[in-house]
Amino acid sequence: MVSETSDERVRSVSRLSRLLSRPELGAAAGTVLVFVFFAITAGGSGLFSAKGIINFLEVSAQLGILAAPVALLMIAGEFDLSVGSMIGFAGILIAIPSVFWGWPIWLSLLFTFAVCGGIGALNGLAVVRTGLPSFIVTLGSLFMLRGLTLGLTRGISGRTQVSGVHELALHDPLNSLFSGQVFSGLIAWLADIGLIGKRADGLPSISGIPVSIVWWIGLTLACTWLLTRSRFGNWIFAAGGEANAARNLGVPVARTKITLFVMTALAAALFAAIQVLVTGSADTLRGTQKEFEAIIAVVIGGTLLTGGYGSAIGAMFGALIFGVVQMGIFYTGIDTDWFKLFMGAMMVIAVLFNSYVRNRAMRSR
C-alpha cells in the first residue's frame, strides 16, 4: 500500500484499512461472535423476540451509561472505582429527601446530580493534587461512599431500603426523562401488523423502548463526538498517552482529568436516577460491583488499561456483549449454577477474539 513517492509519512491509507484500525472494530467483531453463538444455542427460545431483545438491551443500556464516560476516563489514563458506590449513594440521595422530607422528585434529582458532581470533582482534585494513583484514591471513595450511604440511610430511615418513590414520582415533570418508555405508538402499530408478539391478555409483548436505551445511545454518541471531534478529546488522548509531554505542550491535563471524574460521577447519578425511578425504591447495596462491570465493558470495547487508546463506541459494544451474555445464558437452558463460569469464559473469549482481530488489522496496514 506504500505509494510511489516512497515517503511513508505521506502514504495514502485506504478507507478499509483506516476502518480496520479503529479500536472498536475488535469489539464489533466480538459482538458478532457472541450473537452467532446465541443464535445457535438459544435461537428459538425467545432471546431474539422483541421482549428478549429489550430485555438484554435494558441491562446493556444501564451498564453502557456508566461505561461511556468511564472509557473516556480510562483513555485519559485514570480509573474510577467509586462509581458503583456512587450509584448506591445517589439512589439514597434521591429517595430520602423525597420520601422523608417531602421534597419534589425534580428537586431531589437536581440536588443529587449536584452533590455527586461535587464528589467527582473532589476525586479528581485528590488524584491530580496528591499524585496518588486514581486506583487508590477512588478505592478509598468506594468504601467511604458505601459507609456514608449506610450510615445516612439507617440514621434517617432505620432501614436500608427506601421504597415509595413510585407514588411520589407519578406527576413529577422529570419522571418520564428517566423511567418512561418511548415509541409506544410505533410498538403498538408493529404489534398490530404482527411484527411484535402479543401477551396472553392481548397487549403487545413490550409497551415501548425503555428510555434508558435512548440515554445509552445518546451518551455514547456525545462521548464519541467529544473524543474524536473536539479539542477536549485531543486533551484526553494526550493526558493518557504521555501526560508530561502533554503538559509541556500546554494541555490542561489536571483540568481534563477532573472534568472526566465529574463526568463518571454524574453518569453514576444518572444510572441511579433511572434505577430508582424505574424500581420505585433505593437500596444501600445498589451498584455493587458496577465499577468492575464498567471497566470490563470498556476493556472488551478495546480501550487499553494503560490509557491513551480506546473509544466510546467500543465501550458500547462491550456493554452490549455483557448484556447479551448475562441474559442469553438464561435462554440456553444451561444450569444457572454454571452461570459465572460461563460468563467469565465468554468474556475472555470475546476479548481474545477482539485483540486477535485488532492485531490482524494493524499488521495488514
Add this chain to the structure above:
Amino acid sequence: MFSLAKLVKPALGLLAGFTMMAAATTLAAADETRVVFVTHGQSGDPYWSVVKNGMDDAAKTLGVKAEYLAPETFDMAKMAQMIDAIAASKPDGMVVSIPDAAALSTPVKNAVAAGIPVIVIDSGGSKLTHDLGGLLFMGQDEFQAGVMAGERIKALGLTKAVCANHEVGNSSLDDRCAGFAKGLGVDVPVMNGVIDPTEMKNRVIAYMTAHADTQFILAVGASGAEPTLAALDELGLSGKVKTGTFDLSPTILQAVVAGKMEWGIDAQQYAMGYIPVAMFDLWKKYKIMPIADYPTGPGFVTKDTAASVIELSKLGKR
C-alpha cells in the same frame, strides 16, 4: 466587638460541663448492663437492619448498653476473632449467630467457659446452641419455614415452581429453597439471581419466557421479591403466576394487600434483637432466664394481615 475573654469563658464552662457529664456516665456504667451482638449479618442487609433496630430500641427503653458487630464480608475467621475479642472484654451477655459451626464452635465454647452468658440467634439451631453451652436459641429454622411454604403451595394444587435466589451460596437462602422443595414434594429448580434489581427483573422475565409452564415463584428475600413482582407485571402475568417471598418490605406488603403476592414470610427478627437485650438485663439484675428456646418465625403475613404491618415495615420493625 470581638473579645477573646467573652469567647473563652463559655467555652470553659462547656468543657467543665462535659467533664462532669463524662464522670457521671462512667459512674453509671459500672452497674449498667452491657450486651454485645456479634453476627454474620452486615447492618447494610435489610434483614439484619431490623435485628439491629430491635437491639437499639431495647437498649434505649431499658437503659442497657448494647453494641452490634459484624464482619464486613461473610468472613468466618474474622467473626471468630471478633467473638474472642468481645469475650475478653467481659460483657454481661453476648449474642451470636452461628452460620458455620466448624469455624465458630471453639470461640463460642471458650466464651462460655470464661463465664459469659451466650444467646444464639438466627442461625445455628437449638442442638448446636446447647452443645456449646449457650443459654437458648432464638430464630427461624429456615429449612422448616421453607417446608411450610412448600406445603401451602401444594395445598393450592400447584406443582411447577421455581426458587428465585438472589444470593446463591448464602446457606440460609439455600436452606429456604431446599425446604420449599421438600414441602412441595417435587424438584424445584433454583434460578440464580443477583442483587442488581434491573438484572434480577430481566432474569425472571428470561426464566419465565423459557419456562412458561411455571406456576409459582418463591423469592427468598426482598431483594429478589420486588424485581419478581416487576417482572410479572411486565409479562402481564401478575396474579396469574403466583408468587410468595421470605422477609418483608413496604412494597411486598402492598403487593400482598393487592393480591399480587400470596404471602410474605416474616422471621420476626426484630425480636431477635430486642429480646436478648431484655433477657440479659433480667439475668444481670435478678438471675432470671427463660428455660426454653424461642422460635420467632415463620409468621406468614397474608392479605388479611398485611395492611396492618405496612407502617411498621416502613419504620424497620417488621
